[in-house]
Structure formats: C-alpha cells, structure tokens
Amino acid sequence: MSESQLLRFSTAGSVDDGKSTLIGRLLFEAKGVYEDQMASLQKSSINRSTGPIDFSLLTDGLRAEREQGITIDVAYRYFATPKRKFIIADTPGHEQYTRNMATGASTADLAIVLIDARKGVLPQSRRHAYIASLLGIPYIAVAVNKMDLVEFSETVFDQIQKDFSAYAEQIGLKNLAFFPISALDGDNIVERSARTPWFKGTPLLEHLESVPVAEDRNFTELRFPVQYVIRPNLDFRGFAGQLASGVLKPGDEVMSLPAGRVTRVKELPTFDGPLKEAFPPMSITVVLEDEIDLSRGDMLVDPNHVPHVSRRFAAKLVWMLDEAGGPNRTYLLKHATQTVPCEIRRIRHRVDINTLENVQAEKLELNEIAAVVMETRRPLYFDAYSKNRAMGAFILIDPISNLTVAAGMIEESTPESVEPLQLRNLEFVGEANESATGTQLTNAERFARAGHYPATVWLTARRAVAYLLERRLFDLGCQVHVLADDSESHLLPELSRVLSNAGLIAICSIASPDPGERDRAAGFAAANRFLEVPAKELPARDDDAVEVIIKRLEDLGVLRRKDRFERGEGI
Amino acid sequence: MDSRTLSHLRALEAESIHIMREVVAEFAKPVMLYSIGKDSSVMVRLAQKAFFPGKLPFPLLHVDTTYKFQEMIEFRDQFAKDLGAELIVHTNQKAIDEGANPFKLGTSKCCALLKTRALLDALEAGGYDAAFGGARRDEEKSRAKERVFSFRDKFGQWDPKSQRPELWSLYNSKVEKGESIRVFPLSNWTEMDVWAYIELENIPIVPLYYAKEREMVVRGNQLIPLEHNMPLNPGEKPQMIMSRMRSLGCTYCTGGIASDADTMPKIINELVQFRRSERENRIIDHDQEGSMEIKKREGYF
Numbered sequence: 050m051s052e053s054q055l056l057r058f059s060t061a062g063s064v065d066d067g068k069s070t071l072i073g074r075l076l077f078e079a080k081g082v083y084e085d086q087m088a089s090l091q092k093s094s095i096n097r098s099t100g101p102i103d104f105s106l107l108t109d110g111l112r113a114e115r116e117q118g119i120t121i122d123v124a125y126r127y128f129a130t131p132k133r134k135f136i137i138a139d140t141p142g143h144e145q146y147t148r149n150m151a152t153g154a155s156t157a158d159l160a161i162v163l164i165d166a167r168k169g170v171l172p173q174s175r176r177h178a179y180i181a182s183l184l185g186i187p188y189i190a191v192a193v194n195k196m197d198l199v200e201f202s203e204t205v206f207d208q209i210q211k212d213f214s215a216y217a218e219q220i221g222l223k224n225l226a227f228f229p230i231s232a233l234d235g236d237n238i239v240e241r242s243a244r245t246p247w248f249k250g251t252p253l254l255e256h257l258e259s260v261p262v263a264e265d266r267n268f269t270e271l272r273f274p275v276q277y278v279i280r281p282n283l284d285f286r287g288f289a290g291q292l293a294s295g296v297l298k299p300g301d302e303v304m305s306l307p308a309g310r311v312t313r314v315k316e317l318p319t320f321d322g323p324l325k326e327a328f329p330p331m332s333i334t335v336v337l338e339d340e341i342d343l344s345r346g347d348m349l350v351d352p353n354h355v356p357h358v359s360r361r362f363a364a365k366l367v368w369m370l371d372e373a374g375g376p377n378r379t380y381l382l383k384h385a386t387q388t389v390p391c392e393i394r395r396i397r398h399r400v401d402i403n404t405l406e407n408v409q410a411e412k413l414e415l416n417e418i419a420a421v422v423m424e425t426r427r428p429l430y431f432d433a434y435s436k437n438r439a440m441g442a443f444i445l446i447d448p449i450s451n452l453t454v455a456a457g458m459i460e461e462s463t464p465e466s467v468e469p470l471q472l473r474n475l476e477f478v479g480e481a482n483e484s485a486t487g488t489q490l491t492n493a494e495r496f497a498r499a500g501h502y503p504a505t506v507w508l509t510a511r512r513a514v515a516y517l518l519e520r521r522l523f524d525l526g527c528q529v530h531v532l533a534d535d536s537e538s539h540l541l542p543e544l545s546r547v548l549s550n551a552g553l554i555a556i557c558s559i560a561s562p563d564p565g566e567r568d569r570a571a572g573f574a575a576a577n578r579f580l581e582v583p584a585k586e587l588p589a590r591d592d593d594a595v596e597v598i599i600k601r602l603e604d605l606g607v608l609r610r611k612d613r614f615e616r617g618e619g620i
Numbered sequence: 621m622d623s624r625t626l627s628h629l630r631a632l633e634a635e636s637i638h639i640m641r642e643v644v645a646e647f648a649k650p651v652m653l654y655s656i657g658k659d660s661s662v663m664v665r666l667a668q669k670a671f672f673p674g675k676l677p678f679p680l681l682h683v684d685t686t687y688k689f690q691e692m693i694e695f696r697d698q699f700a701k702d703l704g705a706e707l708i709v710h711t712n713q714k715a716i717d718e719g720a721n722p723f724k725l726g727t728s729k730c731c732a733l734l735k736t737r738a739l740l741d742a743l744e745a746g747g748y749d750a751a752f753g754g755a756r757r758d759e760e761k762s763r764a765k766e767r768v769f770s771f772r773d774k775f776g777q778w779d780p781k782s783q784r785p786e787l788w789s790l791y792n793s794k795v796e797k798g799e800s801i802r803v804f805p806l807s808n809w810t811e812m813d814v815w816a817y818i819e820l821e822n823i824p825i826v827p828l829y830y831a832k833e834r835e836m837v838v839r840g841n842q843l844i845p846l847e848h849n850m851p852l853n854p855g856e857k858p859q860m861i862m863s864r865m866r867s868l869g870c871t872y873c874t875g876g877i878a879s880d881a882d883t884m885p886k887i888i889n890e891l892v893q894f895r896r897s898e899r900e901n902r903i904i905d906h907d908q909e910g911s912m913e914i915k916k917r918e919g920y921f
C-alpha cells in the first residue's frame with residue numbers, strides 16, 4: 050500500500066458541464082465515499098440532478114455552492130485503487146472563478162476537460178484548455194459528458210473530438226485521449242458502457258490508472274533553491290530545501306548562486322541517517338565541504354549547466370485579480386525561494402483565447418492571459434517553465450493588499466521578446482586588481498561562474514574566423530565577445546581589458562595591426578592569458594582555423610579540456 | 621517503480637516538510653497546534669524531520685478544554701518531555717470558572733467557548749502570525765476546500781468565498797499585523813496515509829487508539845466513554861465494551877467504536893474494511909448542516 054504511486058489530476062471545463070458530478074461518481078465507484086456520507090447525500094434536501102443522487106454534492110462542500118448549485122472554489126478529494134493513489138482537484142467552471150481553476154490545475158499531472166455533448170466546445174472550455182497548456186499539464190483526458198442526453202451518438206462525439214483536437218493542436222496540448230461518458234449514469238467511467246458499442250477506448254478510470262506519472266522529472270540539471278538554513282550549533286550548517294531537479298550525492302560538485310563558488314557536497318543528513326542519493330521532489334538538507342555564504346533565496350546548481358541569471362525575462366501571465374493591473378506598478382514576485390520587488394516592464398500582447406490572436410493591451414483584466422516582459426529588482430536564477438516547472442513558475446503579490454494577483458510562467462527569452470537591460474549609472478572600472486575597485490566579487494568567483502579564465506585573443510585573420518570562434522566558444526559555454534571596430538582600433542586594448550576584468554574571453558579582430566596596440570593589449574592581459582594568432586599560421590578553412598585556436602586556448606589552460614570537463618573537475 | 625520514484629507516502633512527506641520550512645523561513649512567530657491525536661503525532665514527526673538535527677523552531681500549543689481523556693494529558697506531557705519541545709497549554713479558565721461544560725451548554729456553545737475562543741485568545745496572547753494545524757482535506761467537505769496557507773483576518777475568521785489563489789508550491793505568506801495564516805501541512809494526507817505512516821515510522825500514539833475493555837454508555841448509535849462525571853440519561857447503564865477511539869477530541873464529544881483492533885496492523889486492516897467516515901463519531905460535526913464550515917469561519921481549526 051505504501052509503495053503505490055501518486056497521480057494528481059484536476060477537472061476543467063465550462064460551468065455545468067458535469068465536473069463535480071463526474072468526480073462524485075468516480076469517488077463513489079472507487080469506494081472513496083463512506084456510507085454515512087452517502088446517507089447524508091441521499092437525505093439531502095438539494096438535488097439538482099435528474100438521478101436519485103446528486104453526486105456533485107460530494108465535492109461542492111461550501112454552503113454557498115450547494116445553495117447556488119455551482120462550484121466556487123477547488124475541492125481536493127482523494128481515492129485509491131489497487132494500482133494508484135489519486136489526488137483530485139475539482140475546479141469551478143464559472144469564468145469568475147478561473148483563478149481557482151488555475152490553482153487546482155497548477156500541480157496536476159493530468160487534466161480531465163469536460164465538454165457537454167449538447168453544447169460542444171465553449172469559450173470557457175477553450176480558456177481552461179489554454180490554461181492547461183500554459184501550465185504544461187502533461188496529459189489531457191477529454192470527457193464528452195451527458196452522452197445520455199444525445200442518445201449516445203457517435204456523430205456528436207466525433208464532431209466534438211474533431212473540434213477540440215483542432216484547438217488543442219493550435220495551442221500545443223499533448224497526449225489527448227477522448228471518452229464518451231455520462232457522469233450521471235456512470236457510462237465509460239469505471240466500466241465500458243454497453244450503450245457506446247462504437248467506442249473502442251478504455252474506460253476513464255483505467256486511463257487514469259495507466260498514464261505514466263512524473264515523466265517530466267529532470268535528473269540531469271541540478272537546481273536546489275535554498276529554502277532555510279539549519280544551524281542548531283556552531284558545528285553544523287545545513288542548507289534545507291526541496292530538490293527541484295537533478296540528483297545529488299555526497300562528493301558531487303555544486304556551484305552556488307549568486308556567488309558563483311564551486312564546492313562539493315559533504316553529506317546529506319536526515320532524521321533517518323545520511324542519504325546516499327537525493328532526487329526530486331525530495332525535501333533534503335545539504336552540508337557542503339567548504340564554509341560558503343549561502344542563505345534563503347540562493348541556489349545550488351550544476352556548474353556545467355547553470356540556469357539563466359537575469360533581472361529581465363519574458364513570461365506569460367494569467368491575471369487573477371478583479372482589479373486591472375499592468376506596467377508602472379511595483380509587485381512582489383515569488384519565484385522558488387526568493388521574493389523580490391518587480392515591475393511588468395511591458396505587455397507584449399494579450400491572447401484572445403478564442404481566436405488565439407495577439408491583441409495589443411495597456412493593462413490586464415481579470416482572467417486575461419498576456420505575454421509580458423518582467424523586470425526584477427534583483428536577478429533571478431531561472432529556466433524556462435517549459436523546461437523546468439519549478440524553476441520557471443512565479444506568482445505576483447500586490448504589496449498593498451497582499452493578494453496574489455497573477456500566476457507567471459517564464460518563457461525562453463529571445464532578442465525579439467526581451468530588449469537588453471538599460472545600464473543605469475554605469476561606473477567605469479578600469480582596474481584589474483580586485484581589491485582596488487571596491488567590488489565584492491573575487492576573480493575566483495568570476496572564473497567559477499564563467500567556467501574558464503578570461504583571455505584576450507588577438508586575431509589578424511579573416512573576420513569570419515573571429516565570429517565563428519565566438520559562436521564555438523559560446524556553444525562550449527564560454528562568456529565571449531568579439532571586438533571588431535576597425536575605425537577605432539586604438540580603443541581595442543582598453544576594451545579588451547574591461548572584458549577580461551569582467552571574466553570574458555575578448556576576441557580582438559583587427560585587420561591592420563599596429564604593434565603599439567598589440568603590445569598594450571598584451572600588457573593588460575595576465576600572464577598566459579594573451580593569445581596572438583597571426584593569419585599565416587591558420588588553415589584555410591574557417592572551421593579548421595577555429596579548431597586550432599581552441600586547441601591553443603586549451604594548451605594555455607584558459608579552457609578546460611573536454612575530458613576534464615566531463616569528469617566535472619573545477620578549473 | 622524505478623529507484624528514483626518516491627512512494628506516495630514519501631512524496632507526501634516531502635511536500636509537508638517543504639511547507640513547514642517555508643513557514644519558518646517566512647513568518648516571524650509560528651506556532652504548532654498540538655491536539656495529541658494521531659494527526660498531530662504525524663505532524664510533529666514531520667517537523668522533526670524538517671529541522672533535523674535542530675530542535676523544533678516553534679512551540680507546541682495545546683488548547684485544553686479540560687474535557688480531554690486523562691490518557692491524552694499523560695501522553696502529551698511525556699511526549700513533549702521526550703521531544704525536548706516547548707509546550708504551551710492554554711485553557712479558557714474564565715469560561716470554565718463560569719461553569720461552561722458540554723452537559724449544560726450543549727456541544728455547540730461549549731465548543732465555541734472552550735475551543736474556538738480559547739484558541740483565538742491563545743494565538744493573540746502569543747502574537748503568533750502563523751499556526752500549523754493537523755487538519756486534512758479528506759476529513760470533511762469544507763476542509764476539502766481550504767488552502768494549505770489559509771488566510772485569517774484580525775478576528776481569526778476564514779472567508780471561504782475569497783481565498784487567495786495558491787499555485788504550485790509558491791505560498792503567499794504576506795499578512796498585516798494582527799492577521800495570520802493557518803497552515804495545514806497534512807492537507808493532502810488521507811486517514812489511511814496517516815495510519816500507514818504511523819506504522820512505517822513507528823510513531824508513538826495515545827493508547828486510546830488501541831482497543832481494550834472500556835467503560836462506555838451506548839447512546840443511539842454512539843459509544844460514549846464514561847469520564848468527567850457525564851450525566852446519564854434515564855435507563856442508561858455503563859458497560860464494559862471492547863472498544864477504541866478512531867479520532868480524539870473531548871470525552872463527551874468523541875464517540876468510540878466497538879473494535880478488537882489492539883495492534884497497528886489490526887487497526888489498518890480495520891480501516892480498509894470501514895465503510896463509515898472517521899468524523900461520524902464526532903458529535904460536534906453533526907450539530908447542523910454545514911456546521912464545520914460555520915465553526916471554521918469563526919476561527920475554529
């Protein structure tokens with residue numbers, strides 16, 4: 050019993066499509082309802098259904114819900130079969146309560162989208178399907194309900210299946226399965242119905258018991274947001290949190306963010322003895338080998354796969370407040386274990402959920418969905434929601450009312466979606482010496498973050514080689530930038546110095562070298578961090594030329610060699 | 621299941637621990653309601669795990685109506701001592717002195733004074749901004765509707781019609797002075813999960829959960845334990861009945877069940893057979909239709 054798996058699913062669909070009735074029926078059939086609860090149901094003075102028992106009363110637990118005959122807020126219900134344990138979130142269909150639907154759907158592995166066979170796909174069915182796709186729910190079961198009211202017509206079912214599939218394809222919903230059901234009478238819920246001989250699929254419950262769970266778990270890229278520091282005495286400092294992705298073992302190399310320090314895991318202590326290995330979604334405590342400064346909101350990550358670090362990023366928002374919102378207001382953004390002040394920089398567009406058109410918008414009204422650019426006061430460490438749910442999800446809180454006003458999902462940023470940050474109050478720091486500038490960063494930290502040492506590559510070869518080299522190094526995970534300004538080549542040595550102070554590899558591409566400039570650039574670079582590659586020493590093909598340069602950077606020790614890289618050694 | 625899949629109990633455990641750490645990280649002064657029952661026992665064990673090797677970073681608060689079973693009080697004191705936890709016991713002494721008791725006031729009023737009022741007073745006196753409770757959503761239909769972080773206004777009241785959205789595991793902990801959050805780390809646990817976890821983890825529980833011969837009065841379809849000088853109705857006679865408690869509250873309001881389950885495996889086995897809910901034996905829940913929701917709106921846990 051204690052070894053079974055957990056499947057979380059939610060309901061979705063328009064008001065009165067029969068979501069609560071279906072859940073009540075499912076609970077009843079799976080013996081998830083006790084006799085005294087059934088008895089009080091049978092006794093109930095309220096029954097809006099045409100059957101002897103109004104199953105929706107099993108989940109509509111608030112008085113207002115029973116009185117009005119609608120669901121207002123999510124109900125969580127539980128049942129188990131010999132195969133699985135289930136957590137159900139029965140959500141409201143009424144548009145006014147869309148935020149409660151999003152609440153229930155946010156943690157679901159599967160959503161059952163109900164569609165009333167008589168009404169077909171309604172705007173609210175589309176809204177919920179759209180939200181399900183935004184939330185990245187891996188499986189969608191479409192239950193065409195009230196088949197008893199359309200004489201179990203195959204044509205009706207096929208038409209709805211066609212309509213919904215077309216919409217689902219446009220919004221990128223995956224893993225669809227369709228079921229002709231009657232929540233009221235129980236057809237195709239637990240057992241195959243004799244009234245739909247044309248239906249070749251399995252009953253709904255069988256589907257729920259067999260879809261793969263938690264397939265999207267990510268065991269490769271370590272993300273461990275520090276939630277709390279456990280420090281009972283001076284000899285123990287443990288970083289507590291829930292592993293969002295990746296696997297952790299004692300001895301593993303980890304990098305801390307934002308400091309960029311690389312260290313190793315010493316131990317994973319628990320109440321029941323130390324762990325050999327931790328994986329998501331375990332809540333663990335990590336003890337590190339070195340005494341490094343880490344607190345709530347910081348993160349431990351895989352040094353070879355760091356997340357994005359930025360104050361500005363593209364996101365989708367679902368607005369959940371009755372009052373409109375938008376740019377030029379401060380909100381609090383909660384992401385992983387950080388809460389930071391932020392602004393909606395810009396609304397790129399709003400999405401019309403019916404036509405799927407992008408519409409211009411100045412502000413966001415209740416239940417609207419929009420693509421925005423967010424800007425936070427401090428940097429966030431994140432991945433796109435589509436790649437890593439826990440690392441791409443956030444909520445917005447209004448600092449005055451304290452209400453949760455929006456749910457956000459970070460998107461993969463592209464230059465079109467996010468314009469670069471305006472640098473305000475930029476101070477020119479010309480000194481290489483870390484102690485002289487007042488910076489709180491050490492060179493070691495910069496190197497650890499970059500994964501390589503800074504360097505200056507002095508190239509008199511073809512310009513194309515410089516840009517191909519930049520591309521290759523970037524793809525290897527380097528921080529790199531080409532300086533190629535022929536008309537102002539006298540600035541290149543100073544510019545390259547700024548870049549290497551910042552930890553980058555500067556590629557100076559220069560057509561007609563002036564020896565004075567070369568010497569100045571070499572003088573600024575640290576010993577063994579200046580690489581001059583005259584054109585005549587390079588092969589004719591650009592690809593080959595780039596290979597030669599990378600090899601020489603490795604020889605200099607600027608880059609980690611590939612084999613060392615794979616063993617995960619630090620620089 | 622592959623080796624990197626958590627069983628459902630371990631997945632629930634991970635979720636509960638995450639919730640507890642979030643509260644301790646984000647609130648100034650949390651407290652854990654400790655009711656001595658099985659859910660509280662599980663909640664405390666999860667807290668031990670969450671803050672290991674540290675001690676519990678918050679006190680335990682027991683609202684004592686003085687109508688609890690003697691075995692519960694003994695268990696409570698020993699439990700807190702073994703744990704090394706700070707235990708605060710609060711009683712609405714004024715109401716007791718004025719003669720509040722269930723036999724005189726009826727269960728509804730008694731509960732309002734000795735539990736709800738006492739709880740609100742204790743929370744206010746301690747200046748707590750977050751209070752953990754061991755309630756589960758599978759217990760009752762209005763509880764099924766409640767958030768993990770459940771907002772309470774200055775008067776400790778719950779507004780079920782305008783709860784804050786709660787997405788993923790990103791909990792909103794923002795409150796103004798005087799307002800608070802009730803936190804339910806066991807929200808997604810079922811009664812069966814709790815028992816299975818108690819067995820798995822070997823968690824100590826009050827002996828009242830195990831069957832033995834007890835002195836009971838049969839009243840309607842309830843078995844009522846004979847404690848605290850409960851007045852008998854004409855014709856009622858105490859009997860020794862092999863019985864146990866399925867859930868624990870005040871003696872008068874918690875009916876027992878006839879049972880011979882005197883070991884943990886027997887209890888779990890009995891639970892599988894049960895066709896009736898655990899709160900059926902809680903007299904207070906049945907005072908009137910939707911009575912739990914009404915009590916919760918007023919500040920009951």
Ligand SMILES: Nc1nc2c(ncn2[C@@H]2O[C@H](COP(=O)(O)OP(=O)(O)OP(=O)(O)O)[C@@H](O)[C@H]2O)c(=O)[nH]1
Pocket residue numbers: 062063064065066067068069070071097098099105118119120121140141142143194195196197198230231232233234
């Ligand atoms: N004939 C028939 N009626 C049904 C069926 N399923 C649900 N109903 C009825 O449809 C009405 C609405 O059912 P609910 O289960 O409350 O609908 P819902 O989708 O939960 O509604 P909201 O939660 O308010 O969005 C009730 O009167 C049900 O009895 C069905 O399969 N056949």
Ligand SMILES: [Mg+2]
Pocket residue numbers: 068069070105119120139140141142
């Ligand atoms: Mg409903």
